[in-house]
Amino acid sequence: MPMTDSVHGAALLSNFVGASPAFLEAIALIRRFARSRAPILITGESGTGKELAAHAAHALSERRDGPFIPVNCGALPDALIESELFGHAKGAFTDASRARHGLVRDSEGGTLFLDEIEALSARGQVILLRFLQDASFRSVGEEQRRHGNVRVVAASNVDLRRLVERGGFRPDLLFRLDVLSVRMPPLRERVEDLGILVPHLLAKAARGEGGKPKGLSSAALDLLCTHPWPGNVRELEHVLLRAHLLSSGACIDADDLRRCCSALRSVPVQGLKIDSNLLRNEKLRAVREVERRFVESALAQTNGNISEAARLCNMERATLSRMAKKYRSGEFSALGAIQGAMGSIH
Numbered sequence: 001m002p003m004t005d006s007v008h009g010a011a012l013l014s015n016f017v018g019a020s021p022a023f024l025e026a027i028a029l030i031r032r033f034a035r036s037r038a039p040i041l042i043t044g045e046s047g048t049g050k051e052l053a054a055h056a057a058h059a060l061s062e063r064r065d066g067p068f069i070p071v072n073c074g075a076l077p078d079a080l081i082e083s084e085l086f087g088h089a090k091g092a093f094t095d096a097s098r099a100r101h102g103l104v105r106d107s108e109g110g111t112l113f114l115d116e117i118e119a120l121s122a123r124g125q126v127i128l129l130r131f132l133q134d135a136s137f138r139s140v141g142e143e144q145r146r147h148g149n150v151r152v153v154a155a156s157n158v159d160l161r162r163l164v165e166r167g168g169f170r171p172d173l174l175f176r177l178d179v180l181s182v183r184m185p186p187l188r189e190r191v192e193d194l195g196i197l198v199p200h201l202l203a204k205a206a207r208g209e210g211g212k213p214k215g216l217s218s219a220a221l222d223l224l225c226t227h228p229w230p231g232n233v234r235e236l237e238h239v240l241l242r243a244h245l246l247s248s249g250a251c252i253d254a255d256d257l258r259r260c261c262s263a264l265r266s267v268p269v270q271g272l273k274i275d276s277n278l279l280r281n282e283k284l285r286a287v288r289e290v291e292r293r294f295v296e297s298a299l300a301q302t303n304g305n306i307s308e309a310a311r312l313c314n315m316e317r318a319t320l321s322r323m324a325k326k327y328r329s330g331e332f333s334a335l336g337a338i339q340g341a342m343g344s345i346h
Contacts, residue, residue, distance in 0.1 A: 013254075019193060019196065026182055026184055029180075034058075035061065040153045040181075041177045041178045043181065044155075045184075045186045048185065063110050066110025067106060069107075069111070071153075072115050076121075085131070086138065104131070117177065118156045130178040191278060206316070214244055214251060214252050215251040217252065
């Protein structure tokens with residue numbers, strides 16, 4: 001029998017907003033790989049949502065009722081890595097005043113998420129490889145070997161294959177970890193998603209900080225489309241949160257964004273080179289087309305009911321209503337049910 005999404009898994013997936021092909025492919029892989037018991041390797045730049053993807057894979061899996069234990073490999077002290085992973089007996093070493101289970105036993109029946117796996121020391125890589133070979137381990141100071149019922153999900157923001165070529169990562173460990181791969185695309189590769197991602201993040205800012213969700217002027221959207229977003233969605237979320245707090249009106253304009261982000265101050269909306277204008281216009285066209293299709297699809301699934309569509313998309317009703325109004329004249333080639341819904345927006 002095919003496994004359906006858990007409530008928690010569906011809630012986590014609702015935080016992934018986008019309609020670009022690369023993004024939808026990543027989400028589809030997370031859903032599919034969640035059903036497997038094999039390790040998953042999630043790659044992507046900082047801020048692309050790797051931990052959220054790992055948590056969603058756990059919540060959608062048969063291990064959903066077990067623990068999800070995240071650990072940053074860069075924070076594991078090399079001298080104590082066996083104790084951190086596998087635990088220790090009381091008195092096993094000088095500071096072992098009490099017994100400790102360790103991360104693997106804490107994850108029993110669930111998922112162990114190893115973030116920044118590239119930061120694992122050479123010794124740590126050997127220790128992890130040994131565990132992945134047969135899922136057995138021995139706590140420091142104990143003779144008994146144990147078996148860990150744990151699924152390992154790892155994440156990295158670097159190219160591990162290049163790291164292997166430079167001698168910085170064990171190839172045999174990479175083979176063990178890279179059974180199922182998901183690449184979270186950077187925001188600059190899915191700029192067309194800004195049209196639906198920005199309203200979602202502005203609504204989130206309003207829920208967290210209070211007040212009504214604010215709109216975004218076309219000049220402000222132009223400005224967002226010209227920025228390379230090295231910090232990806234996390235950077236965008238922080239910029240929009242500051243804009244929500246600092247802008248005085250109901251609509252955020254380009255000057256509001258410049259005040260909120262120093263990197264945007266050097267990116268003029270007007271006066272770009274002709275080639276840059278062409279690229280920007282193409283990006284904006286793509287953004288608006290994705291936004292239009294998003295609104296049409298949401299309303300089609302709910303027979304034109306704006307409130308129900310907003311709940312389905314995890315958005316504020318007013319935000320979705322504004323998006324629908326934008327496309328109701330000429331541009332909005334909606335289905336009959338959607339066209340009928342336009343009258344209910346007034």
